[in-house]
Amino acid sequence: MIWPVAEKEKEAISLKKATKSVQGDFKDKMISVEYISKKGKEMCHSIIIPIGRKLRQSILQEKRREALKAKNASR
Numbered sequence: 826m827i828w829p830v831a832e833k834e835k836e837a838i839s840l841k842k843a844t845k846s847v848q849g850d851f852k853d854k855m856i857s858v859e860y861i862s863k864k865g866k867e868m869c870h871s872i873i874i875p876i877g878r879k880l881r882q883s884i885l886q887e888k889r890r891e892a893l894k895a896k897n898a899s900r
Contacts, residue, residue, distance in 0.1 A: 833847055833850065840858065840860055841876060844856075844858065844872055844874065844876050845876055845877055848874040848875050848876060851874065853874070854873060854874065855872065855873050856871070856874055857870070858870050858872055
């Protein structure tokens with residue numbers, strides 16, 4: 826179960842795969858996740874999104890572009 830405001834239930838083999846599949850639905854930077862581990866324990870964590878190399882790289886590039894635009898606009 827993953828939620829910041831709205832709750833979503835997602836079944837997946839791993840926590841990372843479940844998070845990747847729903848991270849596009851949320852605009853928050855952090856989501857709370859409840860899941861049952863392989864050993865049967867109930868776990869609750871906060872996860873920073875987005876997860877994944879492509880998404881992380883594109884966000885960094887976007888921030889660099891915005892910084893350059895701001896720098897050029899101030900000249």
